Amino acid sequence: MSAAIDDAPATDAASGSFKQRVAAALANPDLKIAIDRTTRTARQKREAAVADWPGFARARDLGRRIKDHVIENLDHYLVEFERNAAASGAKVHYAATASEACDIVIDICRKAKGHTVTRSKSMLGEEIGLPHALDDAGLNRVETDLAEHIVQLAHDRPSHIIWPALHHKREDIAALFREHHHAPPNSDDVGAMVASARRELRPSFLGADIGISGANFLIAESGAVCTVTNEGNAELTTTIPRVHIVTAGIEKLVPGLSHAFALLRLLVRSATGSDITQYTTFHCGPKQPGDRDGPDEFHIVLVDNGRTRMIREGIKEMLRCLRCGACMNHCVVFNEIGGHAYGGVYPGPMGAAMTPVFDGLKASRDLPSACTLNGRCQEVCPVDIPLPAMLRGWREKSWADGLEPQTQRSFLGLWAFAAERPALYRFGTGLAVKALRLFGRGGWISSLPLASGWTRYRDFPKPAARTFWQEFDAQERKREN
Incomplete structure (x- = not known):
């Protein structure tokens, strides 16, 4: 900046x-x-x-x-x-x-x-x-x-x-x-x-x-x-x-x-x-x-x-912004962490889209990633700014520029390897569901290895006994019989 x-x-x-x-x-x-x-x-x-x-x-x-x-x-x-x-x-x-x-x-x-x-x-x-x-x-x-x-x-x-x-x-x-x-x-x-x-x-x-x-x-x-x-x-x-x-x-x-x-x-x-x-x-x-x-x-x-750089770099829709604050009022992330956590002048979804322009993507790549992409920000924007699309765009650019940590890139590589092989993916998710259920107490998980960033501040819902596809297959067999 x-x-x-x-x-x-x-x-x-x-x-x-x-x-x-x-x-x-x-x-x-x-x-x-x-x-x-x-x-x-x-x-x-x-x-x-x-x-x-x-x-x-x-x-x-x-x-x-x-x-x-x-x-x-x-x-x-x-x-x-x-x-x-x-x-x-x-x-x-x-x-x-x-x-x-x-x-x-x-x-x-x-x-x-x-x-x-x-x-x-x-x-x-x-x-x-x-x-x-x-x-x-x-x-x-x-x-x-x-x-x-x-x-x-x-x-x-x-x-x-x-x-x-x-x-x-x-x-x-x-x-x-x-x-x-x-x-x-x-x-x-x-x-x-x-x-x-x-x-x-x-x-x-x-x-x-x-x-x-x-x-x-x-x-x-x-x-x-x-x-x-x-x-x-x-x-x-x-x-x-x-x-x-x-x-x-x-x-x-x-x-x-x-x-x-x-x-x-x-x-x-x-x-x-x-x-x-x-x-x-x-x-x-x-x-x-x-x-x-x-x-x-x-x-x-x-x-x-x-x-003018926003225009050149393909996020000119951000210049529609009226500075009403509706996007952050409805943002599930902002409502948990507030504005100061974003670090820049503009917090919330609009800040996550704009700060990479001011500070550079390398210094602010975490902001576009701190979004659920539920689309609520665009829903309530009075001038229909496509904020989720912009945040996805910054994520794609961050990946293309190699800015993510190598551990994250490796993990996503393993996930992609499994996702491209449906049988392997279903086997893996089935095992994961069974493993997660071991940590559940009263329908919730309060402590989970490798997920302390979540469970330190809130409980994680205990997963259902079967995955979506297992439940789907069971319903299909029931209809056939």
Whole structure:
């Protein structure tokens, strides 16, 4: 990945190998409680929202076609957006890499003689390592999203793209606020903690020199930037400071306002199960004569950072992603290990598909393999990204490049040898079933040689007395008789 991220301070969440991080996550019962509290509710709310929208399937198809059209005509919409944004008074910058994007932002801050920088939640900012770059530049960075505020106080990393503090329980957050807030809450009541965060953040909102936001959509026909939030912190971040900087991936482009709203309806229902967010704001250039608020300078940093490489390398469908988080909310793996175990900025199925682009397949080959390929992620994706196919593709490339350990390749070679010989395969599976049943107690296996990675954290179901084919043959003989 870019130097901006490679040079960032290491954290416990990102340390060790993938298997070590997974082991630590599975051994943490509090993490499972924290994940379940949020993702279960998210799944239920999304299901209800989709059920109440008879036109969801048609809207999903339209969203997919809008994103594919933009990807196919990216050069055209980049030129149109830049032209219209510049006409509104915005300054548009291009960054090919994460380090270039951070350098551009820091240069803008220094030229503006800024000291305090407020930042609303942006996964693109996390991707390029912007929080670390701001800190290294000596700027006073204040995260204004409530969950990002929690993560900053904990010297932590986001673990979910919608709920960055998913891994923290309410009780732990209350303790964190009592330690760091000037007027801390007197309980772990959610309302009291939110009020405490408001008191703590309000002076920073009012005193910031520079506000940095991301963008949910970039409107080519007008040069406007759309942000979508539920807290209102983005509006306080972007309208009060004298300089507003937007950092956005080039895939955020849409042709016009109607296309943005078509995608917005999909995004919100998939992310939070709501019809619309509390705040949907369109920013179009700096403050004009007669305006009562707004920035004096408006900068937009358009970032590639591997996106055009995704097109070249055959995973351009990943550029459809609306960053709703539905794939990870429904992922059986994410719901067991959480986001930090993935190691990269983007967790879950989308992270498993994207991280090999950023970090290289050699460093991240475990991520595509940590998937059951049950297809649930594609089922719930609002723009029908074929995530299982992408993950299979990374697995195939990893195998072709010889990245798997030799022991795994040898084992699969033996399995293939047996699978190509049906009689041998049936004989072997029959023996395996009999052997496995010896370890069963009460219908479950709690300890199994060579399978401690499974049985250390959960029991394995005791297999049936006969294999599928043995049972099939028995049923066939019964019918014949």
